[in-house]
Amino acid sequence: MRTVFLRALVLLPLLGLVGCSTYGGNVSEALSQVQSHQYELAEQAFEDTLGKSKKDQLLYYLETGMVRHLQGDYVTSNNKLEQAYDLADYLNSAGVGEQLAVAMTYPSKGQYRGNDYERAMINSVKAMNYIQLAQQEPENAPQHLESARVEIRRLEIMLSRLDADFGSYDQAMSEKEQTFSKLLEIFRRLEGKWFDPEDLVYRADGWGHYLSGLAYEMNGEFEDARISYQKAASVYELGFAEQYKLDLAMVQESRAAAINNALRSGFDETELIPQIDSLSTEYQQQIEELPPGYGEVVLVQNLDLIPPKGELNLFMTVNSWSRMLEIEPILMGSYEQQSDQLAWFFMLYGDFGFTDLVARYASGGLWELVEGIGTKKKIPLAPVWSLVKQTNMHEAIDGVRLAVPYYPSLDQTESGRSSLTAENSQTGESVTLDLIKVASPAQVALQEQIKNGSKDLREAFARESLQAVITYSLAKATEQEENPLGLGFAITNLVANLGVAGAETRNWLTLPREIRMQRLRLPVGEHRLQLSTNWRRQNNYVNQEVVVYVEEGQVQLVNVNTFSGTANSQLVY
Secondary structure: OHHHHHHHHHHHHHOOOOOOOOHHHHOHHHHHHHHOOOHHHHHHHHHHHHOOOHHHHHHHHHHHHHHHHHOOOHHHHHHHHHHHHHHHHHHOOOOHHHHHHHHHOOHHHOOOOOOHHHHHHHHHHHHHHHHHHHHHOHHHHHHHHHHHHHHHHHHHHHHHHHHHHHOOHHHHHHHHOOHHHHHHHHHHHHHOOOOOHHHHOOOOOHHHHHHHHHHHHHOOOHHHHHHHHHHHHHHHHHHHHHHOOOOOHHHHHHHHHHHHHHHHOOOOHHHHHHHHHOOOHHHHOOOOOOOOOEEEEEEEEEEEEOOOOEEEEEEEEEEOOOOEEEEEEEOOOOHHHHHHHHHHHHHHOOOOOHHHHHHHHHHHOOHHHHOOOOOOEEEEOHHHHHHHHHOOHHHHOOOEEEEEEEOOOOOOOOEEEEEEEEEOOOOOOEEEEEOEEEEOHHHHHHHHHHHOHHHHHHHHHHHHHHHHHHHHHHHHHHOOOOOOOOOHHHHHHHHHHHOOOOOOOOOOOOOEEEEEEEEEEEEOEEEEEEEEEEEOOOOEEEEEEEEEEEOOOOEEEEEEEEOOOOOOEEEEO
């Protein structure tokens, strides 16, 4: 009965907090304006929301820098993203003591530091900006392309550090092939861990290597381009494509680009026969030097926006009888939101493993084996019970709210095909090709959050427990008379806690949900490219027309921004 009462106390104030306390909710107006291509209004909305907030300074530079990229203002975009790069570097050089101080308070109240993938995306977006500037200013093309390569080198340095920390895809693959690794997987499943956090590490970036190859190729540095394209092919093949649910066709695309640049750098075709034979028939037909009177177009589609994080509320109590710490979800919002919250809790925190059942049986008896399985996280306190009593933790945290971030499930069917139709201006012949999924910021963000799930819960537990124990001690020291219901302190503690506890839901939200690409060889002259994107959930299409002028022997990069439910559009390059 007491637990039910405490849960009600937690639930009632939360009803007014649903959907309004997250970062995504705070910047929803700006995001809506981005999706309707109202970039100037979106930038002003970000200015109003983030511009004067020191704790959101990094996000301000990231969001407005990306908005400028989307509207084609590449110079300003680079200036803002460089400020973001410098600030992120400074914030992440903080000492252990400073980081611990932030963890002891509330991350959402401190300065946003970003994460590895966001820092990598700074370099990728800046590289694309410089490539576009090279096309806009041919007289300054060498300088812009060199700047693009600087950004890729920055990216490669960061990825090298990740390789050193977590191992490359190649190293991870070798380990998994060993019998010992397979035995570990068996035990992991018995233990209740359905995934290995190391499998979710952001450790390489095939798209970054491909962009590097593109920058080298556009500047006539064909041997360097070959090396970068070959790196891209290897990264996609060894794990990048599988991990982030990308198209394996990118292995073939990157390998074909590497072979073509090898031919242009002086390789004899007979030296490349093994590599050519590894390609599909479709890509083998593309292995030839660029014929006279032709150029190439690389169309890159930024598809929609990365989803915002939500906040999962948890109810924490101590069962003194079984000596268990019990944590269960408080489901809030729409049916879809509640489903996602329950699935996230079950995936990361629910109890369902073999070793967990043994621990419950030993500590709590038979009833604890079946009561709340899957929807409750139970942590045995028996080994540290004496310490629990010394700190009065069993009384202090009995009825406390925790808050952790979560991502909504990614509906893989939301956006279907993106198809590109190009008509040959000389022959009248047309070809229709599907765009290739080359990167998925949404998948990377989701997997990073899953990987950090245990850390999120540990830190939330430590923060709220510390606050509760201190509050309890002060209350005891000043207590004048006993509450006849025995709930006076609990009520006071809950009311105070409800207004403070909050998850870190900030992330860079103007990044594309997914990046797609297609590469075409076209005769010199003006071409109309028809891009059609199918949105299955809305059962509609977004049709965009891109007018390009192809120059002989040149590779041209074309960016297209596509958002669900927006009007058809025409772009000119």
